[in-house]
Structures are given as structure tokens and as C-alpha cells.
Amino acid sequence: MIGSLDKRLLSCAEYVRAGAVFADIGTDHGYLPIFLLKSGRIVRAYLSDVNEGPLAASKRNVESEGLIDRCEFLLIDGARALAGKGITDYAICGMGGELIARIIEDAPHLKDEAVRLILQPMTKQEHLREYLISSGFSILDERYSYDSGKYYLAVLTEYSGVSGLLTSEELELGPELPHDGDRAEYLGFLLGKRRAAEKAYRGKIDGGHSADAEMERLRIIDKRIAKLQGE
Numbered sequence: 001m002i003g004s005l006d007k008r009l010l011s012c013a014e015y016v017r018a019g020a021v022f023a024d025i026g027t028d029h030g031y032l033p034i035f036l037l038k039s040g041r042i043v044r045a046y047l048s049d050v051n052e053g054p055l056a057a058s059k060r061n062v063e064s065e066g067l068i069d070r071c072e073f074l075l076i077d078g079a080r081a082l083a084g085k086g087i088t089d090y091a092i093c094g095m096g097g098e099l100i101a102r103i104i105e106d107a108p109h110l111k112d113e114a115v116r117l118i119l120q121p122m123t124k125q126e127h128l129r130e131y132l133i134s135s136g137f138s139i140l141d142e143r144y145s146y147d148s149g150k151y152y153l154a155v156l157t158e159y160s161g162v163s164g165l166l167t168s169e170e171l172e173l174g175p176e177l178p179h180d181g182d183r184a185e186y187l188g189f190l191l192g193k194r195r196a197a198e199k200a201y202r203g204k205i206d207g208g209h210s211a212d213a214e215m216e217r218l219r220i221i222d223k224r225i226a227k228l229q230g231e
């Protein structure tokens, strides 16, 4: 429904700063900016998409909500053409982690300490984390949501100019951050990872192969679960 959000997009909306000049890259239906405008969190929004159909859909939805005067629509690839507009908070949501990383890399103005990026990768989360950390971005927060049988990750990041490294554990399971607001969802995500790791372990054992790597993976996931549960 227009004007309300599912849990995935709600977890992204909560990262947008009050009073932000906001852009939604790959807006599609436009639900995120519509929600932010209606809730009063932002006053103006840029809605962009590389495809005409989705951009037209977002325009129809914005019009039907009476918000057209507060929105600008751009048929563009990525975020490069949005430089110089004073945009403070960008959302790039509902795309693969590799595409999100490519969009950031193609828009040098996003490497600005005053700019916040709200990212919601549907796949290749580890690739996106690796790109961010090795390109001078800091991961400020991560949040998991659960909707219609799936876990979704939202990442809040900004440029710091300091490149770092994440371990393979951190790339896959995320840096160790507080999960106060999303403890149940993060636990569900970890348990899903554990089930997959256990299946891989059993497969190796049943096939008579060495399962050292799978055992180590299980140990790492269990350590995260134990930490989350405060044991």
C-alpha cells in the first residue's frame, strides 16, 4: 500500500536523517520517498531509476499522494548525475551487492563525509562490505529485518577516507555491531546460516571427505550466536 512500508524498506527509512535532502536510486514504485515525505522526515526527494517503466510508476504513485511538488524525477543510471544537488542521504535498495558497489564507485561525490548511504543488498552482501571497507567507507550500523519468510540486510555507511580490512567471518556475518533493535532477526539470519553450514558439513562427512573447513565455519557461526545470546 502506498504510504506504508514493509519491514525491509522500513528498516532503511529509519536510517534517513530528519531534514535530509534525500535521493532514492532505483526507486521503482517510489514507496520509500513517499513514506519519508508523508511522515515529515524529509521535505524534498529526488527519485531516480535507469528504466522508464519504474520511474513512471513512481511518478504515478507520488502524484496520487499529492506529493509531486516536492519531488524531482530523473531517468539516469546510478547516482553520478546527482552530484552538486546538495543531497545528504542516498538510498540504494533492493539491488544486488555488486550493482550497489558499482553505483557507488561510479559516483565519486558519494565519497564525502557529510553524505550518508543507506544500502539494502539483496545478494552478495560480503562483496558490498568488502568494497565499502576497502574504499574508505565506514559501516556505521547494520540491521536485519524479516518479511514474508526472508531476512533482509540494511547497511548504514559513510565515507571516512580510511580503508580497512574485514575478516572472512566479518564479510559474511557482518562486523560485530550491537544488534539491540534487531536481535531476533539477526539471530534468525545466523540460524539460517548455521543450517546451511551444517548441511554442507553433513554432506562432506557422509561422502567420506574431510570436513575441517565446514567444521570451522560451524564453529565461527556458533561463536556469533553465543555472543548474541550473551553466553
Ligand SMILES: C[S@@+](CC[C@H](N)C(=O)[O-])C[C@H]1O[C@@H](n2cnc3c(N)ncnc32)[C@H](O)[C@@H]1O
Residues within 6 Å of the ligand: 009, 025, 026, 027, 028, 029, 048, 049, 050, 051, 054, 076, 077, 078, 079, 092, 093, 094, 095, 099, 103, 120
Ligand atoms: C527491485 S527494484 C527495487 C526498488 C526499491 N528500491 C526497493 O528496494 O523496493 C530495483 C530497481 O532498480 C532499478 N535499477 C537497476 N539498476 C539501476 C541503475 N544502475 N541505476 C538506477 N536504477 C537502477 C531497476 O530499474 C528497478 O526499478
